[in-house]
Amino acid sequence: MSGCFRLPSQRPLFLQRLRSESVIRFCSSLLILLVVLVASPLPSMAAEVLQVRSSTLLQIGDSNRNYSVRLACIAVDPVNEADAVDLLKKAVPRRKRVNLRPEGNEDGVLIARVTPLDADQDLGGSLLATGLATSSCPAG
Numbered sequence: 094m095s096g097c098f099r100l101p102s103q104r105p106l107f108l109q110r111l112r113s114e115s116v117i118r119f120c121s122s123l124l125i126l127l128v129v130l131v132a133s134p135l136p137s138m139a140a141e142v143l144q145v146r147s148s149t150l151l152q153i154g155d156s157n158r159n160y161s162v163r164l165a166c167i168a169v170d171p172v173n174e175a176d177a178v179d180l181l182k183k184a185v186p187r188r189k190r191v192n193l194r195p196e197g198n199e200d201g202v203l204i205a206r207v208t209p210l211d212a213d214q215d216l217g218g219s220l221l222a223t224g225l226a227t228s229s230c231p232a233g
Contacts, residue, residue, distance in 0.1 A: 139190040139210060148177035148226070151185070151207065153193065162203045165196045166230035167217040177225040184219060185209055 143159065144152040148169040153160045169177045185191060185207070194206040194215075208215040220226035 140193055142185040142187060142189045142191055144187070145178055145181045145185065148174050148181065148220070150202075151181070153191065153203075153207075160203050161201070162193065162205050162207060163199070164215075164217045164220070165194075165204050165206050166228055167220055167226045168229040169220065169226045173225045177220055180220065180223060180225060181216060184212070184216060 140153045140155045140160075142151055143154045146152055146161070149164045149167050151162045151164070153162045190210045192208045192210060193203070194208070195203055196206065197204045206215040206217060212219075214222070217226065221228060
């Protein structure tokens with residue numbers, strides 16, 4: 094009768110070894126998966142510029158949505174509007190991929206810093222650097 098009811102510590106050695114080997118195998122597989130994901134991330138689905146609507150407003154789209162995006166911390170004088178629109182159209186032509194760094198929203202419009210994938214400076218910074226815009230954010 095004592096052979097039918099064994100305590101867990103009385104399990105055969107091969108079952109204990111099998112359990113520890115499977116845990117080690119699982120952990121090592123998980124570690125390899127994490128390393129692969131970090132070392133070579135999946136291609137990102139960057140947003141694309143669909144239209145430059147004004148000197149501070151862009152129409153941006155990703156794989157399934159369209160957004161109105163206002164450039165963060167930028168104010169353009171009406172005198173410089175046409176030049177600012179021309180600069181934006183050259184910097185981000187239609188279907189140009191961009192990164193968005195959201196800073197808020199206002200009345201359904203996303204407020205963000207927009208950076209073309211091949212550029213170091215965001216579009217607002219480009220407008221500031223050329224003197225076509227002024228900063229509208231408090232220093233901080």
